[in-house]
């Protein structure tokens with residue numbers, strides 16, 4: 001019999017949780033979540049993530065309590081927490097899922113590995129989805145994904161079945177220190193650190209306040225609620241009904257909020273395991289009759305391909321952690337200035353670019369914490385081409401705005417949409433064309449931008465062009481109620497595309513593609529589908545460069 005600590009990170013559930021079950025099979029365990037101030041102080045973290053995380057942790061605590069053990073909350077840097085725990089109650093093993101996180105969590109994991117070796121604690125890490133650690137290239141990756149998803153899911157521990165590890169003296173854990181790195185954003189003094197075992201809710205107790213963690217004050221008023229219970233409701237509802245609208249409904253920002261599954265935050269924080277979602281989807285597909293359930297069947301097939309993409313994109317960051325902050329294809333270094341033009345960046349972040357669909361998307365995102373894929377891609381495309389902003393500062397802002405921020409998907413997608421991977425088709429979304437296609441009657445822009453409610457239909461696409469007489473008639477002033485775009489959209493985009501294409505055509509830039517395809521490109525029949533935007537039509541051509549140049553403008 002041996003004693004273990006089970007460390008919950010972005011896997012906040014007890015179902016299909018290999019670390020928990022393996023630790024339980026060996027003996028008593030201590031279930032642990034940690035508020036790590038350095039992680040929360042990073043520029044990609046925001047208050048909505050913290051609030052959602054707290055809701056997930058509260059739900060996890062209920063799940064563990066049912067299984068017979070309390071959930072322990074510690075506040076501090078992970079190595080210091082482990083050291084304090086170990087001093088109070090030595091343990092032999094640490095169990096957790098592998099995490100493909102940002103540079104800070106990666107460095108933290110390396111430090112934890114070192115600490116474990118120094119204390120002869122065995123660290124057992126388990127794959128949480130189809131991402132493969134230490135992968136050399138993408139050959140056979142899709143087959144491995146299928147195998148992983150096909151394995152039986154682990155049940156939740158039976159009620160009262162887990163044995164807890166008792167820590168003798170909470171007081172002996174006091175006095176942990178927090179990194180005082182002055183570069184940390186707004187980190188102020190933290191409350192006394194220790195190991196706490198109060199029952200939920202922990203309000204006013206050991207949770208550090210958002211201010212303590214430097215997390216700002218904005219919460220999207222209509223964000224999704226955290227926790228497994230909420231995640232299961234969303235899954236059930238999607239599989240039962242909403243999946244019928246998936247195909248055809250996911251591109252328009254009007255239909256997408258209900259046509260999309262809305263599972264992303266629950267997958268990002270691990271309240272639901274990817275394998276259980278894959279298997280629930282397969283079961284539902286088998287249940288649906290081939291005649292009456294055809295629409296839903298087709299929706300679920302398309303949805304399944306996205307579940308595949310989930311891991312395909314996270315794998316990129318797992319295999320190349322640097323893509324979080326530098327171009328995947330180094331030939332694109334220097335293309336855009338890493339220091340963003342502050343006026344353009346602010347206009348984008350404040351939803352004041354002047355292009356109605358762009359500004360409406362920013363307003364919706366700020367209110368809900370969510371946006372559908374096509375609108376995310378359009379935002380990044382406008383930022384990267386028309387506004388010529390580097391993907392890194394734009395990506396940091398969006399990471400904070402997306403409730404479902406998942407570093408592997410996020411940074412891979414940011415680079416793909418900004419055209420710096422070197423292997424993907426350049427996709428430039430024209431926000432005016434997108435508005436015509438996906439919001440032809442202006443319902444979406446009028447919902448999110450009140451000033452446009454008074455603008456006549458004729459001027460809805462380009463309201464800044466309204467003649468003075470029309471402005472006076474509808475009581476909307478261009479330059480005050482409606483911003484004037486900072487650049488001429490078609491000229492700026494044309495110039496941006498020309499710059500990218502000139503660079504791409506250089507022999508050394510072309511030559512470097514092969515190595516990137518080998519490491520990151522999808523293989524076989526999935527190859528094109530995996531990297532394509534949903535609903536994007538592709539030009540058929542056998543010449544790779546011709547495929548690369550396909551433009552959606």
Ligand SMILES: Cc1cc2nc3c(=O)[nH]c(=O)nc-3n(C[C@H](O)[C@H](O)[C@H](O)COP(=O)(O)OP(=O)(O)OC[C@H]3O[C@@H](n4cnc5c(N)ncnc54)[C@H](O)[C@@H]3O)c2cc1C
Pocket residue numbers: 250260261262263264265267268303306307309310311313371372373374376377380402404405406407409410411413414417
């Ligand atoms: C610039 C940019 C940044 C993005 N950042 C994130 C992010 O931080 N976190 C995140 O989960 N998704 C991200 N996406 C992908 C996608 O937009 C979201 O997964 C999706 O909108 C979430 O809504 P949903 O769960 O209803 O999606 P659904 O369409 O119902 O898809 C189900 C699940 O499949 C996965 N998925 C769907 N689309 C993609 C995709 N294109 N690439 C990889 N996985 C996908 C997600 O896990 C999603 O929850 C980003 C896309 C872009 C263009």
